[in-house]
Amino acid sequence: MDNKIALVTGATSGLGYAAARALAEDGWRDIFVTGRSIAGIQESATQLAAETKRQIFTPLELELDEPSSVQSTLENLVKRGSQIEFLLLNAGLVPGSKRMLTAAGVEASQAPLIGHHQLVVGLLHADLLSPMVRIVISGAEPARGDVPLFSFTDVAALAAKNHKGDRTAAVEALLRNGPNVKYAPNQAYADAKLIIAWWTAALARRLPPGMAAYAVSPGSAPSTKVVRNASPVLRWVMIPLLKFIPGMTMTPETAARLYLQACEFKTDVSGQFFASAPGKVTGPIEAMRHPHFHDRTNQEAAWQAVVKVSGVDLSDYQR
Template sequence: MGTLLMTGASRGLGREAAERLLRDHPDQHLLLTVRGANGDRLAAELAGKTGNANVSTVPADLASFASLHEAVREIERRIDAGELPPLTGFLGNAGLQLTSTERATEDGFEVTFGVNVLAYYLLLRLLFDRFQPGSRIVVVGSDVHFGDVRHNLGLVPAPRWATVAELARPRPGGALAGRRAYATSKLGVLYLVHALARRLPDGVDAYTYNPGLVPGTGLLRDAHPVTRAVAGPLLQAVRATPFAMGPVAAGGLLAETALGPRPGASGSYLDRGKVAPSSPESYDEDREEELWAAAAQLCGLPVEVR
């Protein structure tokens, strides 16, 4: 038995994935990060719906480094006390798409980059030595990182990479800049996973998972009401095309990726569960290493894992 730590399980495809994990893997403990005081309620709801009480929560705010440090200390305490099985997996599903680039995390970083990239860097670095042989790390990405109409249907601007310091800095910008920051952060997820995979010991794998377009996940919840009113019906119409799938199907594939058969070599990009090439821009070891080193500095950690 092991523990799978998961973010973003309260709604959408994350909620569906959590339910599938509990139904299909009753011997796996599912530990969910929850922001606020709703952890007990979420765990009770999932246990009641699936009939599997092997689920618990830990408070964590991905927009606060202090909160993440506290969450990791609590996870380690529970493992060391025998309250949780050893850590054997990580599923990073939580992510943000905002309508500006002006908002800051508690630590002063642009929120989209801070949550979608830096928070995962910090969590995985702090837990690095806790992953047991055979562990699997999955971070949800997006095909919007390609930056072309085929992959984003013209709804999201192409990513625009810059130095990590620039990307992590709040800056003036409205809805267009916010959507571009989202695409750029998902390119950053690929760089992070590639750099992580090079450092993980043999037997511990890391993947980027692309769920495709999944209407109904709440990704537009920060958008203007008019934008939501226009985009909602459009996204539901797209749902009937090969470009998209519903939260139930997407959540099932995500759960299979987390705990099913090994999907491929560590570092792979998994497009709806199958190994596929990511964008040509996403294979850039110089950028990957620059991200790793800069993120370490921003998080107050040494560059290399000891």
């Protein structure tokens, strides 16, 4: 990588902010940073410039829940004409005790993927990704299925029971949290992160040679806003307890560095999900070998469901 131009979504605080700062420290020349409000991301860009003593941060307003905001961001990037070499899709939250849907009818913890999908496809269509781009999207340990209190939905079983075996319809039901999907916050979060892993694998197969995409879990870093909507038990009991157990949490700065490792990953591992070793929630990341991550039928079902919900596909993309 030439360390020229990067784009980090969700950079107003937490892991996105820490990742943007780390990229500056590593010598990246220009860094686009996005946030839900222009005022908020402008303030973050100013703080990043002051902390790193580098005037390289360009703030962009991006509300992933709103297709018009994604389109506006894309138009802004087209005007600038810069090809991005590292794209960090950083957004997510642990959902609260009550189900929340976006205006488009997407469950809140699933919604960032829809916006990120629209952004990636738009960048590809506009030829704004470098031929050697590395795309990283934020995953999470619960997608493995071995994290206490978190479990994911058996998509094949859901499809067989309620959708005549149609796994695309089953994944769409999870994205929208219905019909025939009972809302459970921790399961919704695990489902969202597993669908991200599947979507990443499907995206990787569609990218031109040289480009690569990875889902990367930053591990347990609870000192961020990702838990802002989590249940009181999780926020005020479980997470504070974790902080007292050695090896169970990391700082945002340490966790964000795991994202940046993917800049050096090769194309032969494109599409894979990287996380802490099985049974752990912090530490060095490795490619996950669990069979459910590598189910190609589910990967393609996730891709097609996201295409259906977002209304955006790569079918007409020509490089």
